[in-house]
Amino acid sequence: MGNLLKVLTCTELEQGPNFFLDFENAQPTDCEKEVWNQVNAVLQDSESILCGLQAYKGAGQEIREAIQNPNDMLMQERAWNSVCPLVIRLKKFYGFSSG
Secondary structure: HHHHHHHOOOOOOOOOOOOOOOOOOOOOOOOOOOHHHHHHHHHHHHHHHHHHHHHHHOOOHHHHHHHHHHOHHHHHHHHHHHHHHHHHHHHHHHHHHOO
């Protein structure tokens, strides 16, 4: 890492910096292993969380229909069944963001 900083801050190079960083095959050192494990765990979950957020549609229509028809038990049930799984998903998103 020190060599990278040296190359990036050096103004005396005639041809510009010449280096190669292999991010795909990089391995953590023993000192970095704990942080690497924590970051890797977050990255593993992040893809599914991102897909879930992008696919999130909400239940606004079902909620509006249930509010407009408070005596229609079918609409109340439909709204409840739409909202419950979304609450679980939102809790998962929140847990990921605050974890």
